[in-house]
Amino acid sequence: MPRVRKSGVVLAVVGLGLGLAGVGATSTAHADEVLVAVAANFNAPLARIAEGFEARTGHKLKAAAASTGKLYAQIGAGAPFELLLSADDETPARLEAEGRAVPGSRFTYAIGELALWSAQPGLVDAQGAVLGSDRYRHLAIANPKTAPYGRAALETVRALGLEAAVAPKLVTAESIAQAHQFVASGNAELGFVAWSQLSVPGQTPGGSWWRVPPKLHQEIRQDAVLLKPGQGRPAATALLAYLKSEPAQAVIRAWGYRLPDTAAVGAKPAGKP
Template sequence: MRRRFIPALVALCSFGLSSAHADEVQVAVAANFTAPIQAMAADFEKTTGHKLVSSFGATGQFYAQIKNGAPFEVFLAADDSTPAKLEKEGEAVADSRFTYAIGTLALWSAKPGYVDDQGAVLKGNSYKHLSIANPKTAPYGLAATQVLEQLGLTQAVAGKLVQGENITQAQQFVATGNAELGFVALSQIYKDGKVTSGSAWVVPAKLHEPIRQDAVLLNKGKDNPAAKALLDYLKGAQAGQVLTAYGYSR
């Protein structure tokens, strides 16, 4: 039986440069990295002549799809354990894995002034709903639960949690007012050194395990020049500038 793979969010990142030698690369991209990879796409195509076809979703969901034969050639995960697991299981090219970004977690509200710069709002009872991504499939959701545990708030907020399947949905719950605040990826609300809307607390890294986001070349991309070019591009200076603009580090 042939399986169909329908990621939650799909974007075609192509910008019109044609080349007789151009190739496309099918990329599974963790939802938190949506804006950065879209910002990189035009420069990547201009620089290499290759095109990105990017699908966005939760890392855990992509793992299941890759195991079931999805046509992805490169995986940009939101953690380092899932790519390592795929490599160990023979689904990825050995020694192709590396950390392309280190993510930052933020507590965010669409309301200006609602979230203070120390996150003290979490300990108050002024909110009814707190949005997080599914901690079983989304590393940023797992990090959020670790923060709550470190702050001793796990039981106190249990009845307030609204869970998105990925970090994009978690952010949308807050953006639409279905949750007063939520844990999101800083990259979703940050650009060029400032929070772009609402109010936020940048969560100290010491409150959760590092969000090391690894890239890996999947078996289906081992003979595709565009796949290898993308991995090289992610290690370069241009990609580094985009990472910084969206609040990531390396």
């Protein structure tokens, strides 16, 4: 399992082959550690946030990243995560209703944006009209059954009336991270990715892209929730509080997310008046 170390932070990326055994080794985490299940789109921002969190609190953060649906399944199967940073607001609410999350701990930490991206300069136009053209053979999206960004991608295609046209070209990725990889590697000429994957601080996005108007899909509200294994754990409680702090929110904004108080007014789910 690949790991990235940054100032004491260990980010364990949950891939296709990782089962519960992959996260079980961290179940004996000390009181000054918090084990976080994080949606794949927020993995990189969390690494930066973790640096400030560790410096301020002295706690350590360990994270496992995957699609929200896969993380939900692992939590249901007994994975010892203490905190979930979801890519939607439905999964944390469901976990709370099922008694797997602490009531009243849920809040929106970020609002995500969708982008159509190609590694090829000039392929994607400013209106996304390339979707209805014959200039590409493969369109990568995250699995809409498990990844909220994949669901938003399908909603966008339907809102544009292009579902039948793009259906033969769809390449389904396990997560939004893998969808980005498919496009970056050239295995797919186009892909729907998280805007945050293209707006990395200090880097200029390569290729060409279209920021999808929020009105074309349901708002991607990303909620955090304290899971039952984290109840009463100082590091888990401290991380929830830190996510609401200005240093953490500055990182979130820098990565291209919106915050609830800066959300676009009047944005509506696709297809609704």
